[in-house]
Amino acid sequence: MLEILFRSRAVDILLALCEKSMSVRELISKVGGSATTVEQRLRELKEAGLIEEDVSKGFPFRRELRLTERGKEVAKNLQILRSFFIDELPLKRMIWPLLTLYVVGEIRGKTKLQKLVFLLDKELNIIKDQGYNFVPYKYGPFSKELIEDVEMLILTGLVKTEEEVKEFNGEEVTIVVYKLTDRGKNIARKAYNELTDEEKRRINKLKEFNARSARSLTAYVHSKYPEYVAK
Incomplete structure (x- = not known):
């Protein structure tokens, strides 16, 4: 239920x-x-x-x-x-998916969500503490905690979802689109404004990653971080 x-x-x-x-x-x-x-x-x-x-x-x-x-x-x-949880988060690490969404605007699909937060940590070195444990998976790095946190952010009214139905290989596929609510934006904006200029420059690179297709982004992560691909 x-x-x-x-x-x-x-x-x-x-x-x-x-x-x-x-x-x-x-x-x-x-x-x-x-x-x-x-x-x-x-x-x-x-x-x-x-x-x-x-x-x-x-x-x-x-x-x-x-x-x-x-x-x-x-x-x-x-x-x-x-x-x-009007102006605060249940867990400090939840700020990372909020910041990711704040920078890119919206994320299409769970695969992209996982990859972008992973890159926020491993490639852009923004996450200093209270991060996520990513493990090897067939689609690349995966964090169960991240999925659970985003679900909690939905229940607390900080993240919302939309659904897009697209045809893939002759079948209809529902893609979940993640966005911030106004309350989520307020919390993320405060955290973003606390970043240094250098951190802002790095975190804004997420826009380039998010502009890629899920397949292209997955291929990039697989090639650069092969240790996170399940054998």
């Missing part, structure tokens, strides 16, 4: 319905995003037992959405979690 909360608009939907029940149209207007994405999240949240809906029998037909008791409990816990 927890996995659904990391998907685009899921938390926004729960928090919106925590305020009051509303129609699908009202909800889309409230949380933003495409109607397709919101409808997909609604199906998943219903399957998880977090929301339910009533459909009016007469014309005009109206779908009224509301939280289940379980959904209310989850939404309440999310509100408490966000109230604790």
Whole structure:
């Protein structure tokens, strides 16, 4: 059930319905995003037992959405979690993915996210302490802690995700796009302004890496850091 909360608009939907029940149209207007994405999240949240809906029998037909008791409990816990971390981070190391996103604007896909934070450490030498443990993986360096931290940043409202559907080898593939929320930008901006001019010069090289395709970036990391490729 927890996995659904990391998907685009899921938390926004729960928090919106925590305020009051509303129609699908009202909800889309409230949380933003495409109607397709919101409808997909609604199906998943219903399957998880977090929301339910009533459909009016007469014309005009109206779908009224509301939280289940379980959904209310989850939404309440999310509100408490966000109230604790308005201007600070649960862990100091979480500033690194925030800074990475602040510099590049957005990151398409988990593979790029892993590679960019890895390069922030190993190539640009920005991370001095409280970093991530990267291990060899078939796609190059991988950090489980980084994925877990980004998921926490989503729950605390500092990072948001969008979804892009693209065709790859004749099949539709969903790509997660990571972005900072306004609160996330505020925290990252403070950290960025504390960097030296030399550190700012180096960290801005992330823009060049992010401009590469995921395949090109992976190839670069594989060639320069072969010890992080699983045999």
